[in-house]
Amino acid sequence: MHTILGVPLAFIWPQLLLGLINGAFYAMLSMGLAIIFGMLNIINFLHGAFYMLGAFCTWMALQYLGIGFWPSLVLVPLTVAVAGLVLERALIRHVYDIDPLYGLLLTFGLALVIEGVFRNFFGSAGRPYAIPAALSGATNLGFMVLPMYRAWALGISVAVCIGTWLIIERTKLGAYLRAATERPDIVLTFGINVRRLVTLTYALGVGLAALAGTLAAPIYQVSPQMGSGLLVTVFAVVVIGGMGSIGGSILAGLALGVVEGLTKVFYGAFSNTVIFVIMAMVILARPAQLFSGGTHAAAAGTGSDTGSDRVAPVLWWALAALGLAAPFAVYPFLLIKALCIALFACSFNLLVGYVGLMSFGHAAFFGMAAYVTAHLVKAWGMPPELAILAGMTVAGVLGTAFGWLAIRRQGLYFAMITLALAQTVYFFALQAKFTHGEDGIQGVPRGHLLGMIDLGNNMTMYYFVYAVFVAAFFLIYRIIHSPFGLVLKATRDNEARAVSLGYRVDRFKLMAFALSSLLAGLAGSLKALTFQLATLSDIDFQASGAVVLLTLVGGMGTVLGPVVGAFVVVAMEHYLAGLGSWVSVIQGAIFTACVLAFRRGIVGQIGVWLQRRRNLRNAAEGATMKPFVGS
Amino acid sequence: MPEANPGDALLDVRDLHAYYGASHVLQGIDFSVRRGEVVTLLGRNGAGKTTILRSVIGLVRRRTGTIRVDGAETIGLTADRIARLGLAYCPDERAIFSNLTVAENLELPPVLRPGGLSLAEIYELFPNLKERLRSGGNRLSGGEQQMLAIGRILRTGATILLLDEPTEGLAPIIIEEIGAVLDKLKQRGFTILLVEQNFAFASRYADRHYIVEDGRIVEMLNNADLLRDFDRIKKFLSV
Numbered sequence: 001m002h003t004i005l006g007v008p009l010a011f012i013w014p015q016l017l018l019g020l021i022n023g024a025f026y027a028m029l030s031m032g033l034a035i036i037f038g039m040l041n042i043i044n045f046l047h048g049a050f051y052m053l054g055a056f057c058t059w060m061a062l063q064y065l066g067i068g069f070w071p072s073l074v075l076v077p078l079t080v081a082v083a084g085l086v087l088e089r090a091l092i093r094h095v096y097d098i099d100p101l102y103g104l105l106l107t108f109g110l111a112l113v114i115e116g117v118f119r120n121f122f123g124s125a126g127r128p129y130a131i132p133a134a135l136s137g138a139t140n141l142g143f144m145v146l147p148m149y150r151a152w153a154l155g156i157s158v159a160v161c162i163g164t165w166l167i168i169e170r171t172k173l174g175a176y177l178r179a180a181t182e183r184p185d186i187v188l189t190f191g192i193n194v195r196r197l198v199t200l201t202y203a204l205g206v207g208l209a210a211l212a213g214t215l216a217a218p219i220y221q222v223s224p225q226m227g228s229g230l231l232v233t234v235f236a237v238v239v240i241g242g243m244g245s246i247g248g249s250i251l252a253g254l255a256l257g258v259v260e261g262l263t264k265v266f267y268g269a270f271s272n273t274v275i276f277v278i279m280a281m282v283i284l285a286r287p288a289q290l291f292s293g294g295t296h297a298a299a300a301g302t303g304s305d306t307g308s309d310r311v312a313p314v315l316w317w318a319l320a321a322l323g324l325a326a327p328f329a330v331y332p333f334l335l336i337k338a339l340c341i342a343l344f345a346c347s348f349n350l351l352v353g354y355v356g357l358m359s360f361g362h363a364a365f366f367g368m369a370a371y372v373t374a375h376l377v378k379a380w381g382m383p384p385e386l387a388i389l390a391g392m393t394v395a396g397v398l399g400t401a402f403g404w405l406a407i408r409r410q411g412l413y414f415a416m417i418t419l420a421l422a423q424t425v426y427f428f429a430l431q432a433k434f435t436h437g438e439d440g441i442q443g444v445p446r447g448h449l450l451g452m453i454d455l456g457n458n459m460t461m462y463y464f465v466y467a468v469f470v471a472a473f474f475l476i477y478r479i480i481h482s483p484f485g486l487v488l489k490a491t492r493d494n495e496a497r498a499v500s501l502g503y504r505v506d507r508f509k510l511m512a513f514a515l516s517s518l519l520a521g522l523a524g525s526l527k528a529l530t531f532q533l534a535t536l537s538d539i540d541f542q543a544s545g546a547v548v549l550l551t552l553v554g555g556m557g558t559v560l561g562p563v564v565g566a567f568v569v570v571a572m573e574h575y576l577a578g579l580g581s582w583v584s585v586i587q588g589a590i591f592t593a594c595v596l597a598f599r600r601g602i603v604g605q606i607g608v609w610l611q612r613r614r615n616l617r618n619a620a621e622g623a624t625m626k627p628f629v630g631s
Numbered sequence: 632m633p634e635a636n637p638g639d640a641l642l643d644v645r646d647l648h649a650y651y652g653a654s655h656v657l658q659g660i661d662f663s664v665r666r667g668e669v670v671t672l673l674g675r676n677g678a679g680k681t682t683i684l685r686s687v688i689g690l691v692r693r694r695t696g697t698i699r700v701d702g703a704e705t706i707g708l709t710a711d712r713i714a715r716l717g718l719a720y721c722p723d724e725r726a727i728f729s730n731l732t733v734a735e736n737l738e739l740p741p742v743l744r745p746g747g748l749s750l751a752e753i754y755e756l757f758p759n760l761k762e763r764l765r766s767g768g769n770r771l772s773g774g775e776q777q778m779l780a781i782g783r784i785l786r787t788g789a790t791i792l793l794l795d796e797p798t799e800g801l802a803p804i805i806i807e808e809i810g811a812v813l814d815k816l817k818q819r820g821f822t823i824l825l826v827e828q829n830f831a832f833a834s835r836y837a838d839r840h841y842i843v844e845d846g847r848i849v850e851m852l853n854n855a856d857l858l859r860d861f862d863r864i865k866k867f868l869s870v
Contacts, residue, residue, distance in 0.1 A: 175739055178730040186726045189688050190740035190787070191714035 019261015054213020399517020
């Protein structure tokens, strides 16, 4: 029997086929992302949800309506495309004229809602879908047994990819699309209804994702979370293939699917991460300019430094006193949790609010630090203060490495890259021995601080965390208002200008990223000690999304925003706990509402009100003074 | 008497105001263009000439006043609807689509009304384009881009052409060619509103001129006035 590197060919062929099928799905999804990005200037985080919807609707159609695979193959993509069309018309179009990162956040929120709803009704368990009778069975090709359905699914997927490519590159409609991607205004002056074109493009992209989902139903288990994991991989594919060309998406998708499939044969543990590693290499090797399709330098920060920056000292003292008294009124454990999350959010806000870098992978630092601290305390018996420092160090090193890679891209690409890199850390945590996989590290002793103070008591733990939090918060406050912080803000507001003033912007960004990851690590370490637990839910991309959520709710780019956001969200989780898993749906909905109507967040909005009142008062004073000044 | 009577104007603009964000860019513009006329908007950089064209075609969203095209009010319409009334716009940056070939660029604007030029007629006007049909839109020289940008809006059946500085940054010999094209288009009955900073070019090919200054029209001149008051007018155009 023939072998390659000691692996029999008979094992390789099926993996190659599965790799190709996966690659074709990647291609269909990244192609859809690319055309949607071209027309809407939005990274469609909903894409994974639409893929899942495609699979789920196929399953439901059979289960509840008795509609088989073949009608579903046509009906499901159409239905889901219509759903996408409605979402686009009703919600997504409202964010076209603002920073594209809000499009990412909006679709992220909507994806949370859709996934959450399905999890509530159907649970997380996968559901099998039978292969259609006409395609069951397999053919023996001599060198391998070819399952009919898989061969057919691959053929259809590739045909659809080529068909889409032909439509876009060779037809009049495609020419309109390509032209509108470059200059929608000019295409509009040709008498073409560009808004309709945008909606149709979105529906087309969504339909492709749903079709991939329908095709995937008989191959994979149908489950509510099948889309979100896939989407992160597709983001990496998009970063590698660039979003400028449809052909590039198809080739990159297929090639990466094959690479992934072959990695599974030769070094299985690496197969989840190989695409992300390739992405990192591509980022290093290719200068950013080669990516066509607009990398946006625009910052995510709302830049609303109003109000909160000029908080009266008396308010600070009041807040500090409130913090000291709080555990006598509220369950201390809840307060510690909120403080840890608040610190995590502050670290994220330092980056997004003051440097304009939207990291969608901050949970990697938070979660990794939690694991390291938990492991050191539990397995090595290290004292808590050293374990916290070790956790921070690991997070800081990791952050420096990620930052070094990610700052080479801006805006949406930055967000996708941080998300993809964080996913590699997630897979590491899933597979490494010391993290104990799905179980996590449990029963971590809190130990004695400096060998003296027993942290086992929640009250003591609270004051320890509170002291650390105040120190970290003060540090962040100082950073923001230092000359270093001013350079960061200048970079956020106008990077080109900062560069032309002679600042080495990349170095500043990297330092900010490292600092931010260090503080995120501190939050993670504290959290691990408090909960005596480090699990995958600290490190998965939902955790990264959650920190974005609560910072947005509180107010991005305001000093107090993340803190307020953290307390609001933690309180909500606590008091709504009776609603069970609906909480994530509610959070997604709040998130969506924030992006659409309330982008300044709570603190930002209060700042605006205060500013307005101040202006009114000034105006009133100005009016009374007028007789003296005038004439 | 050079002032056009609004009654027989094909394009008639009254009290046009336009805004970009907080800035009030056009502050009450009045002018009109008769059927078959070539009219220029002269003025220095930042005077508001381009904004006038963009307001007429509907690309400036915040605009008030009256813009009538052949009697029909367009102030509340979007650009695609305005285009269907027979207007076509050629921006100063030419906006050739780099993802499209020359042929695709040329054939992209749909034919909205009868009476447009055929491809053969366009090639006759711009022989250079015919040799570059398969090139990418980003591989053209400045002159070729300008020819393509004008050529592609001639097929659509539009009768009013809004041309923004078609001579900007081009060699004198190319400017000459563009001028010849303008003459031919005029003979064919096109109505042309031209933004220009090139004084000599404007006086050679246009019938009337409006001077734009700080978002207002300060003067209307015919060719004879323009030559007679050359020195006085020049101060409006140079910094």
